[in-house]
Every structure is written in structure tokens, then in C-alpha cells.
Amino acid sequence: MNITFITGANKSLGFETARRLISLGHTVLLGARDRERGLAAATELGARFVQIDVTDDASVAAAVADVEAHDGRIDTLINNAGVPGPAVPAEQLTAADASYVFETNVFSIVRVTTAFLPLLRKAQHPAVINVSSGMGSQALTHDPDRVESQFPMPLYTASKAAVTMLTTQYAKALTDIRVNAADPGFTATDFNGHRGTQTVTEGTDAIVTLATEHPDTGTGRFIDRFGPVNW
Numbered sequence: 581m582n583i584t585f586i587t588g589a590n591k592s593l594g595f596e597t598a599r600r601l602i603s604l605g606h607t608v609l610l611g612a613r614d615r616e617r618g619l620a621a622a623t624e625l626g627a628r629f630v631q632i633d634v635t636d637d638a639s640v641a642a643a644v645a646d647v648e649a650h651d652g653r654i655d656t657l658i659n660n661a662g663v664p665g666p667a668v669p670a671e672q673l674t675a676a677d678a679s680y681v682f683e684t685n686v687f688s689i690v691r692v693t694t695a696f697l698p699l700l701r702k703a704q705h706p707a708v709i710n711v712s713s714g715m716g717s718q719a720l721t722h723d724p725d726r727v728e729s730q731f732p733m734p735l736y737t738a739s740k741a742a743v744t745m746l747t748t749q750y751a752k753a754l755t756d757i758r759v760n761a762a763d764p765g766f767t768a769t770d771f772n773g774h775r776g777t778q779t780v781t782e783g784t785d786a787i788v789t790l791a792t793e794h795p796d797t798g799t800g801r802f803i804d805r806f807g808p809v810n811w
């Protein structure tokens with residue numbers, strides 16, 4: 581039985597990941613910061629709701645205690661929660677904006693991963709999946725044929741570049757845990773006002789691949805639904 585914990589799973593890519601993994605037989609712990617929306621999503625899918633605000637130390641500690649008491653371990657941690665940051669011209673960006681984006685997208689991955697390590701290490705084949713983005717790729721954001729090169733978003737792109745680097749560095753450092761990153765691709769969700777060109781099912785292909793592949797497949801990789809991403 582694979583126990584998978586997903587942050588930010590009350591809607592969009594996290595919710596679809598939960599739906600697909602449940603249909604594949606995983607026990608899914610559906611993480612969400614809002615109790616009402618998280619419970620409703622978990623009930624709809626047959627998941628167990630775990631309240632977690634990834635930016636809050638106490639909330640993350642309470643989530644770990646909840647999972648330890650109810651489930652005893654997790655096999656897979658999917659760090660999915662993320663924010664695009666304010667949609668303002670670059671001239672108006674503030675350090676507070678940068679703190680907000682990096683706090684949620686980057687620092688929270690450190691907070692949540694560190695907190696869940698003891699429960700991950702109770703699994704036979706522990707895995708961490710970080711939901712990064714092609715928007716954090718130097719290669720894709722400089723390729724005129726790619727949608728990632730069309731939207732300058734200084735804070736979001738920098739945060740996702742950090743997520744990919746965190747992933748490859750954690751993969752080197754945590755040799756007993758598989759740590760990989762997924763690029764969903766441009767997917768229609770609330771994140772982008774549903775302007776994305778993929779469905780949420782397409783957008784979760786890479787995450788589901790990493791969550792279901794053979795434990796020997798490798799660590800420190802960055803993939804999208806078509807294969808390795810040049811980061």
C-alpha cells in the first residue's frame with residue numbers, strides 16, 4: 581500500500597494527482613490549508629484530509645503529528661502547493677512580494693520535507709516529488725519556440741529554478757530517498773486564470789509517472805510528460 585501525501589490538493593493539479601493516484605490504488609492524504617475545502621475535496625475523492633499550511637511551522641508540525649498518529653509513515657511526499665505571485669509590472673515588484681513567492685514555493689519545500697523525513701524514512705522506498713516548472717528552466721525560458729519564453733515572471737521563474745536545484749541537491753544529499761521534480765506544463769487551472777493549454781490530466785502526467793515508477797528508476801531528475809527537461 582503506497583501512502584502518498586500531497587500538499588495543496590484541494591483543487592487543480594494537486595486534486596487531479598490525488599484522484600489519479602487513488603484510482604491506481606494509492607492511499608492519498610490530501611493536504612490543504614482550508615479545512616472546509618480540504619474536507620470537501622477529500623470526501624469527494626475518498627482521500628483522508630490533512631490540514632496543512634506549508635508556510636506555517638506549527639501547521640506543518642501538526643500535519644506530521646496527524647499523519648504519524650493515523651498512518652505511521654508516508655511513502656511519497658508530493659510538494660505541490662505553489663503560488664504565481666502578484667501580476668504586476670516588474671518595476672513594481674517588492675521584496676515583500678519576493679518573500680511571499682519564495683516562502684511558499686521554495687522555503688516551504690524545505691520546511692515540509694524536513695518535517696516529514698522521519699515518516700518518509702519509515703517507508704521501504706521513500707520518494708519526494710517537487711512540482712517545479714519549465715518556467716524555472718534556463719533552457720526553456722530562452723527558447724523562442726517555447727511558451728515558457730513568452731511570459732516574464734521574475735519571481736515565479738526564479739523560485740521554480742530554486743525548486744529544481746533544491747531537488748537535485750536533495751537527491752545528492754538524501755541518498756536513501758528518491759527526490760525528483762516534475763514540470764506539469766502550461767495547464768488550465770486557477771493558477772493562470774485557466775489560460776493553460778493542457779488539461780489537468782495532461783498536467784499531472786509527469787507527477788503520476790514519478791509517483792508510480794519503479795523505485796530503481798532514479799533520483800535527481802526533472803521530467804515533464806514527454807521525458808527529461810533541460811534545466
Ligand SMILES: NC(=O)c1ccc[n+]([C@@H]2O[C@H](COP(=O)([O-])OP(=O)(O)OC[C@H]3O[C@@H](n4cnc5c(N)ncnc54)[C@H](OP(=O)(O)O)[C@@H]3O)[C@@H](O)[C@H]2O)c1
Pocket residue numbers: 587588589590591592593594612613614632633634635660661662663684711712713714763764765766767768769770771772776
Ligand atoms: N498550472 C500550470 O500551468 C502550472 C505549470 C507549471 C507548474 N505549476 C505548479 O503546479 C503546482 C500546482 O499549481 P496549480 O496550477 O494547481 O495551482 P492552483 O490552481 O493555484 O492551486 C494551488 C494549490 O496550492 C495551494 N496553496 C497555495 N499556498 C498554500 C499554502 N501556503 N499552504 C497550503 N496550500 C497552499 C492552494 O490552496 P488554496 O486553494 O487554499 O489557495 C491550491 O490548493 C504549483 O506548484 C505550480 O507552481 C503549475
